[in-house]
Amino acid sequence: MINDMPRGEQYGRAIAAAVRQLSKRPDVVAQGGVVALDIGTGSGLLSLMCAQLQGMREIHACEMNDALCAVAREVIASHGSSCCPVKVHSSVSTKLELPAKVDLLFCEVFDAGLLGEHALPTIMHAKKALLKEDGILIPSRATVWGQLVEAPALLERFGVPRPPEGVVMSGALLRGSERYTCETMSSVPHVPLSEPVELVKLDFRNTETLGANLGAWIDPPVEMRATRDGSAHALVYWWELELDEAGSCRINSAPGTGCDSWQQAVRPLVAPEPGAAGVAVRKGDELLLHLRVQVDRFDFVLEDVEGQRTADEPCLLEEATCCPSTKAAKQRPELLLEEEELLRFNDAEHWEVVRCAIDRALASLPSGMPAQVVDISEAPLPMALLLAAGCCERAQRPLDGGVAGMRGETERRAAAALLLDNLSDEGLERVSLLLASPLQVIQVALPAPFPPVDPRHRTGSSAAVPAALVLCEDLVEASGALRSGVLEDLATVWRCCKGQVLLDRQIRVVPEAITLKLTLIESPELERRTRVVERPGGVDVSNVNALSVPVFLGLEESCLQPRRLSLEVEALTLPLGSEDFLKALIVLDAEECRQKTGRPNLLKVRLTATSAGRVHGIQTDFRWPLADEIRDKPVAGRRKMIAGILWPNDGKGCPWVEVGDSIVVSVRYSPARGLVVTPVCVERRQRPSSA
CATH class of the missing domain: 3.40.50.150 (Vaccinia Virus protein VP39)
Structure with a gap:
């Protein structure tokens, strides 16, 4: 700001x-x-x-x-x-x-x-x-403005209206943990269905009136007229602050006003569940928006032309209309999800990559060998386990159950409802949901199957010890960064099974490998979002940069608009599905190499500029096998998050590179920090001296 x-x-x-x-x-x-x-x-x-x-x-x-x-x-x-x-x-x-x-x-x-x-x-x-x-x-006063929009993709910020193909999610109520999200609407595909209208004025000077009206529905409701046919999925709202009593000093957070500090707020108008449809409106329809001011938010209920009222929360419907919500909705276990978790569950392309990777892992096993799924993801729901069950069924491979770790009892209840919707009674009996961390799941389920089964109870092809299909679908987070501690979890998989893989049990890991690709990027917006570069009112507060971290993650590519200054360079590929993975980590672990050889062994990668520009950062892109083929397909409205390394805050500013200049970076592994990418130096291309 x-x-x-x-x-x-x-x-x-x-x-x-x-x-x-x-x-x-x-x-x-x-x-x-x-x-x-x-x-x-x-x-x-x-x-x-x-x-x-x-x-x-x-x-x-x-x-x-x-x-x-x-x-x-x-x-x-x-x-x-x-x-x-x-x-x-x-x-x-x-x-x-x-x-x-x-x-x-x-x-x-x-x-x-x-x-x-x-x-x-x-x-x-x-x-x-x-x-x-x-x-x-x-400030003295604030005015809140709002507008109805058609934007199905916005519902994905609040629930899971687009679950993975073939997965039924009606058994649990999955909701966003936030009542509204913050969006840069200029980068979100949407269709305005009304003109902006004034929703409410707040006079901060009259705190007694503000306090007296908190929690009360404002009467009369706000009238909104539809300007075109469509389905209203959300209410987008913003505000204008009048800083002085005369109103001559103002700050407006409306879309396209040039205010960088605030985005716009988005509140869904319907429950964001699979198959959710917006409020149908026709041009000229008069709609009523019921509104109340709470201590930390606004509540909204939209009433359509037929008098039907809709909201994203049943309690709001009850309070505003006295209409009972369905008993089924109340009886379903509810699970609140963070924004990144919702982004992942609604990412159909990600789940297609996971499905293809599972198919490939199963195809590599001996014919007829049963598989047991060991899900070591940190996701709140065992979605990958469900996909693996479907893959086994299609491949006609015996599924010998599975095990997954849950964060808490709330997650376990929601996961149990999800499994009940998607697995047979026999499958349910062989799936264990443990209140355990990924590390604890690994220690329980490897190298022996979990739960233990008496071999005498196995018949036919199932008499063989089942292969372990280890799933780590959230290896790369929706933010674009590698999940903290995940490489150490996978290393533990191979340490548990070392020396026993060929004798007792076959191990397959999904994904079988992960590739790190690096690119030099120029993005003034990235610098503005992560460093102090201006002096408002002539005041220098650049000391704040001392608090900045050397990485960025979870930033929308459409907002940063990065310009690539180099080709994408493959820095390394880690063989997660092989015992060689442990050797690869040892090579990258600078401290372990120092203890064994007396000097650190740093992997160095050279990124050569193909365009002139200022290097604000180095984008890190972690890829699954097959991901390029699937994710390169254009998907309307998909949010692409990127992550990477900021240029070090050394007081010299970000370097300018000409075509042919190179940035050298090191890549190392630390059990505590994972893969660490660090800029080392700038190498200038030799240019002929002028005569």
């Missing part, structure tokens, strides 16, 4: 105007100047902008994050005596104790949904307990 110059400019103008106004008051003059409070100071930017103004006496900056507090103190100290005193308090504002109430209170504690960072209780408490009765509050 620091790099958002319009945001900094508007806050700076509003604060300057307030200080000028307050400086004329006799009581402020008598006390020696304006005393201000900055809530959620972060880097200390707004405090420093205020501290440089004439007429200031003292500023209290409040920040609940200890690490940011330390940075704010360092940033403020680096500006020396050119500012009025700024005291940084490591505390939440509701527990802050000041010598006296302040003249000026400013805060920036808003998210894309306006209220998600508890802005309302923060402001209501501060205005009553910390601000003088005639003090000035920034």
